[in-house]
Amino acid sequence: MMVLLQSLISGILIGGVYALIGIGMTIIFGVMRVINFAHGDILMVGMYLTYTLFSSLGIDPFVSIVITIPLMFLFGAFLQKVFINRMLGAHPQNQILLTIGLGLIMSNTMMLIFTSDYKIISTSYSSESFNVAGISISSPLAISFLITAAITLLLYWFLLKTNTGQAIRATAQDREAAQLMGINVRWMSILAFGIGSALAGTAGALISPTYYIFPQIGGIFTLKAFIITVLGGMGSIIGATLGGIIIGVAESVSAVYISSGWKDVVVFVLFLLVLLFKPAGLMGKSRM
């Protein structure tokens, strides 16, 4: 029982970060109908940014997100303005190639700058934990979960209550109609890609105190983000939040009750089952 609770808790905590990655991807898909295969690499850039801030300026990884978020937003907006916007009307396969190419450029650039060695951020709390009723909870994971939750709530509020947020949602629902209503859809696209990148970068910053960093790490997270987004329903933020938590818990519980070598199999079987019975994903119908 204890073991089950322990694995549920770690699953939910890590799932929170997965959710953040998934939400970023789903916003980008929702607004532009572009599957961002560079998403994991953007996260990797966020990790290196955090690492650089930590190792050269001594800024704590969790504090550094106040720098990471705006910088990653600008980075995403730049990518959108210079590259993705030109490809919006193109064939989906060309868009996929473009994002994969951008991802490759990012990971290889990082390899040139930082070499392919593993980098580890060691903070005083990297291996700290506290006990709640006999269950040990990782302090850095708990902090990152709280930050994730706060950011997610803020994002919901922004999308539901503000004019700009509503304009982004309108663009996601119907690009042409939104344009007819006087919404600057190009600007909304830049905004959406910026937010998506900022979220991925933040997720990178949040897991860097407990994880390690290397240039090819993006692939792992792109795949995760993709599964989470499809599982939750492409374009649905609630779906991505849910998807992230589900994947986190599924990985963690299956590692305990089956074997850690099999946890990916469990995740993919789950993914296939959802696609079989609900092809549009868990929250497939409701758009943002």
Added chain:
Amino acid sequence: MKRGIVLVLAFCLALPGLSLAANVKIGFINSITGPEAPIGENLSNGVTLAIEDLKKKGINVQLLKEDDTGKPQISMSAMEKLAGQGVAGVVGPYTSACANAVAKLAEKYKVPLLVPVAAKQEITRQHLKYVYRLNAPADQYASSLIDAALAMGKPKTIAFIYENTDFGTSTTKSAKEYVARKGIRVVADEPYSQGAPDYRSTLTKIKAQKPDLVFMVSYVADAILLMRQSREIGLQPQAFLGGGAGFTTVQFAKEKEISNNVFSTTQWTEDVNWPGARNFFNRYKSKFGKEPTYHAACAYEAMLIMAETASKNGGDREKTRAGLKSGSWKGIMGDVKFEDYDGFTNQNRHQMLILQIQNGQIETVFPTRFASKKPIFPFPKWK
């Protein structure tokens, strides 16, 4: 005419290596480029130091270097090339896959081959007359660690957590066979795929079994991650045994909070009391600006042994082979003698060293006669 003879004489005196000192041709196959290059560099540097020392002893080595880029097929063509160039013997290649491929060719061309660091057991288990190995084979990694644990306490159960790669599974396989003979029960057997951010659930499962020993095989990043998360969930065995590359690195040792008191094993350290070990470390560091790994020491010693034997036998391959078989050496790798035992042929019974991280320093703690510090056992309670 007279003038000419004087000139020739002067020439001979100026270049003693050409006429007076022994001159011997040795091949060296290594991964100089490619993914294995960072470790390959250690081997190359070790060999460079060996050539310097050989020169001081009056042995002039004509070194024929070949790069195998870490690929067995390139390694094999390198061996064929070297055999054709009339080398007395070959040192290398670095990786297990390459060394295993080249071993059969060495036998075919009757070229003595001295493998310095490749750990795959099969290399010296094929009854090859021309293939010698200096380092201890892979099964020694696990058995020497478990022997050390048995010498320190009475562990009854063991849990395994390891990378699901060839390296991880084969090391664990030999460990499992060894503990079965020693009467230790395996309570958990958990392979994982590299790069997962969360091992907590697997470690929790292991914790529930309350193992006396936890045996881990992983590279550096995962080693740090696994130990961090072990601390988080409060996994508390009598000893953590690090069976893989990740646990012996300086980077791992630097993470004092989590790396302290973890045991691991290696072929060589600078603080061991084998003759010249410390001196080799210092020379290497001042010449190349980096600390040598055990690979450098193995390659250094292997080149010394091969070149000395070959020069003593005038570069004759058959005599060199016999010389390797009958000789014995004592140097920075301790006592070296190539023997046939337990199905191995021409295998040096190299003593693996057990290390423990104490206050962020890697210390040799076992076997006692080579130790610099006393082992700390059982594992102290996590703070």
